[in-house]
Amino acid sequence: MQMSNPWRCILLTVAVSLFTQLNSTAQSLDLKKEYAETLFKLVDALLTHQVQDKKNNDFGAIKCNYDGVLHTRASESVYPFALAYQVSGNRKYLQAAIDTGNWLIKQQEQNGSWKETPEEWTGTTTDQALMMMMAYEVLSSKLSPAEKLNWRLAMKKAVDYLHLVMNPEFASINYVATTCATLAKAGLLLKSDAYLKRATILARRCISKMDADGFLNGEGGRTYANKLGADLGYSMEMSLWGLGFYARLTGDTLVNHEVKKALKNHLYFVYPDGSLDNSWGIRSNKWTTYGGATSDGCQVLFSLYADEDPRYGTAAFKNLEYLRKNILPGGLIGYGPQHAEVMGAPCIYPTFTKAKNLAMAYALETKNSRARVKLPTEEIGWIKYFKTMDVALLRTDHFMATVTAYGYKDYKAGSKSKYMYRPAGGAISNLWVKDHGYLTASSVTVYSRPEPMSFPEAPGIKSLTPRIEFRDSLGYFTNLYEFDAKMDYKNTSTGRFEVDVSGELKDQNWLAAGVGYQMKYLFTDSTLTKSITLVYHDLNPVVKIIEPIINYKGMSFKQINANTIVIEGEHKKFKFEVCAGDVKLELGQDQQHYWAPYPALRAMPITLEVSPVPGAFLQTVTYRISML
Numbered sequence: 001m002q003m004s005n006p007w008r009c010i011l012l013t014v015a016v017s018l019f020t021q022l023n024s025t026a027q028s029l030d031l032k033k034e035y036a037e038t039l040f041k042l043v044d045a046l047l048t049h050q051v052q053d054k055k056n057n058d059f060g061a062i063k064c065n066y067d068g069v070l071h072t073r074a075s076e077s078v079y080p081f082a083l084a085y086q087v088s089g090n091r092k093y094l095q096a097a098i099d100t101g102n103w104l105i106k107q108q109e110q111n112g113s114w115k116e117t118p119e120e121w122t123g124t125t126t127d128q129a130l131m132m133m134m135a136y137e138v139l140s141s142k143l144s145p146a147e148k149l150n151w152r153l154a155m156k157k158a159v160d161y162l163h164l165v166m167n168p169e170f171a172s173i174n175y176v177a178t179t180c181a182t183l184a185k186a187g188l189l190l191k192s193d194a195y196l197k198r199a200t201i202l203a204r205r206c207i208s209k210m211d212a213d214g215f216l217n218g219e220g221g222r223t224y225a226n227k228l229g230a231d232l233g234y235s236m237e238m239s240l241w242g243l244g245f246y247a248r249l250t251g252d253t254l255v256n257h258e259v260k261k262a263l264k265n266h267l268y269f270v271y272p273d274g275s276l277d278n279s280w281g282i283r284s285n286k287w288t289t290y291g292g293a294t295s296d297g298c299q300v301l302f303s304l305y306a307d308e309d310p311r312y313g314t315a316a317f318k319n320l321e322y323l324r325k326n327i328l329p330g331g332l333i334g335y336g337p338q339h340a341e342v343m344g345a346p347c348i349y350p351t352f353t354k355a356k357n358l359a360m361a362y363a364l365e366t367k368n369s370r371a372r373v374k375l376p377t378e379e380i381g382w383i384k385y386f387k388t389m390d391v392a393l394l395r396t397d398h399f400m401a402t403v404t405a406y407g408y409k410d411y412k413a414g415s416k417s418k419y420m421y422r423p424a425g426g427a428i429s430n431l432w433v434k435d436h437g438y439l440t441a442s443s444v445t446v447y448s449r450p451e452p453m454s455f456p457e458a459p460g461i462k463s464l465t466p467r468i469e470f471r472d473s474l475g476y477f478t479n480l481y482e483f484d485a486k487m488d489y490k491n492t493s494t495g496r497f498e499v500d501v502s503g504e505l506k507d508q509n510w511l512a513a514g515v516g517y518q519m520k521y522l523f524t525d526s527t528l529t530k531s532i533t534l535v536y537h538d539l540n541p542v543v544k545i546i547e548p549i550i551n552y553k554g555m556s557f558k559q560i561n562a563n564t565i566v567i568e569g570e571h572k573k574f575k576f577e578v579c580a581g582d583v584k585l586e587l588g589q590d591q592q593h594y595w596a597p598y599p600a601l602r603a604m605p606i607t608l609e610v611s612p613v614p615g616a617f618l619q620t621v622t623y624r625i626s627m628l
């Protein structure tokens with residue numbers, strides 16, 4: 001029997017409506033639910049580290065098994081605990097919050113500060129004071145009269161200390177930005193116009209240090225009293241949310257406008273898999289791929305501005321998904337995707353910092369459902385150059401890459417500076433492949449422990465960053481120490497992007513020895529071709545080009561002839577092929593040393609050894625990584 005046209009139209013309309021509703025449901029995000037799910041996992045892990053013996057003088061503290069220290073900053077968990085209680089009604093979180101808050105108060109210095117145990121630094125007082133105040137708003141009705149008095153006195157002492165000392169001359173810019181939020185919150189909670197006025201002064205100082213691309217300077221070493229240097233990770237996970245939260249509390253439209261403008265560019269550094277690319281920032285020595293090990297997290301920032309752009313909610317969720325892959329058995333967060341393969345138990349810093357970030361994100365999220373949309377990095381076929389940083393991002397069908405020639409220099413500290421071992425010189429600091437993950441990544445050029453509590457011992461490890469290098473009687477020279485490289489880029493045709501870099505191989509003191517280089521990267525949808533020209537103008541050493549390929553569990557590497565290596569992962573297969581040049585190709589040289597604590601990854605090195613040719617001052621080597 002043939003169906004009449006009216007009925008066919010009705011059924012078709014119903015079918016389309018159902019499909020639209022189902023599709024809409026599939027493309028929506030309940031961010032509060034997602035934040036809470038991970039938050040509870042983290043606070044439950046922190047609970048297992050809390051000192052529970054009431055006879056112990058440190059009852060309520062949170063112990064770090066990694067170094068045995070009772071970090072005062074770990075008591076920033078007071079707010080995640082408080083929010084977990086508010087959401088669940090479970091009194092174990094209420095008690096945990098009160099106990100750790102009471103312990104933290106006992107650790108306060110006479111001047112109102114808290115030392116970042118086991119160090120002497122007191123700038124982190126701003127983080128502790130803010131979390132205490134936010135927790136107090138949840139817990140005040142549950143505190144005894146004596147506790148309530150003690151909490152308010154401790155909060156006031158801490159904020160008075162910050163009011164007195166905090167500025168860009170005292171601390172790196174992320175502390176100043178956070179203090180804007182802390183002072184604003186204190187001004188409202190403790191009813192002080194002086195705090196609010198000081199918050200505004202500091203916030204205007206902060207935005208004055210933003211460059212034309214929205215990157216915030218002030219994370220590096222001192223020149224005179226001031227600091228320069230930008231770090232994307234600390235900006236996204238600390239500074240920008242501090243300024244944004246301040247603006248939300250005070251109604252400062254100028255600061256809010258500058259943060260919104262900056263966030264538009266920062267969004268490009270959330271990779272398609274949700275990882276956060278701080279491979280190139282001056283504090284990338286703590287980069288974990290999901291963010292930083294001691295910075296808070298990006299969800300609070302994206303929650304503040306989720307109503308401005310639907311991509312922000314999606315970015316928060318995708319980074320959260322990626323973060324979850326870094327949670328170890330037992331609930332602590334590791335230092336990167338392969339933490340369990342290369343290291344033992346981590347410090348608790350990543351766990352409590354990300355917990356406080358998720359707690360704030362939950363509290364600031366205003367909707368039960370947000371649209372899931374494409375991120376800029378999920379779009380195919382573009383290159384974006386950030387002129388003020390000399391950093392380029394690009395995306396083809398299969399590849400996404402970060403190329404950095406960021407030229408910040410810590411002139412005063414020189415080679416002693418912890419900021420001067422980041423990738424530079426036109427290195428590809430991050431190379432991601434769709435359905436595979438990182439093909440190459442980066443770590444510090446030479447590993448050191450500038451903050452012993454944050455940097456585990458790792459003697460003899462080698463950098464994960466792709467590089468050109470040589471050693472001779474003068475020392476070690478590499479493009480990674482070239483902070484004056486020249487970089488250019490262009491679209492050669494649809495879907496093909498070229499990045500050109502030139503410079504000198506230099507030592508850690510930024511001195512050249514006599515070998516220059518020109519690098520040309522050509523990206524297509526399925527290939528990356530690198531052409532490297534060595535310029536022997538004053539020296540003729542043997543030069544090595546090293547490509548450390550991230551070695552995920554289950555991957556295989558096979559050299560099938562003098563010019564070709566086949567790499568096979570779980571979902572992708574690659575061919576590494578020398579296309580031109582007289583080189584010796586070697587697989588796995590010093591393989592055992594190719595791993596890093598930050599980010600926690602290991603790699604299989606591919607080495608191309610280039611010997612000088614008598615009478616020639618130019619040598620070009622071309623090789624290609626292609627999808628099979």
